[in-house]
Amino acid sequence: MANLHKIENKRNKFVSSFKTPGHVPMLIASKGLLANRQGHTEMSVYLAQVAELTPVTAICEMMDAETYSALSFEKAQKYAKQNAIPLIDGKELIEYAKVH
Numbered sequence: 001m002a003n004l005h006k007i008e009n010k011r012n013k014f015v016s017s018f019k020t021p022g023h024v025p026m027l028i029a030s031k032g033l034l035a036n037r038q039g040h041t042e043m044s045v046y047l048a049q050v051a052e053l054t055p056v057t058a059i060c061e062m063m064d065a066e067t068y069s070a071l072s073f074e075k076a077q078k079y080a081k082q083n084a085i086p087l088i089d090g091k092e093l094i095e096y097a098k099v100h
Helices: 011-018 040-052 072-084 088-098
Strands: none
Touching: 040 088
16 A cells, blocks of 8 residues: 555555545453453453553454454464564563563
8 A cells, every 4th residue: 555656546446445444343351350250351451551552442453364363373374474573472471471
């Protein structure tokens, strides 16, 4: 999408290539966070707290461009490496929370 500005018919190209399930549900983390529940919501709020940020987060699921289903962890690792994006495994975060 970063090169979209170079395309003549930008709007049609964007509309034809952009995929979305069309909703962003509001989630509330469990009290006690990871000590209580080890879900994506609790992990994201815990990570914000560890980073000393306001514990309000937006989370999304990475989608596979070929199957339109959830991206496998292996493909997420590959994407993160190719794009120099840190990737934290939920299991690592849970283990970190146990000792901090």
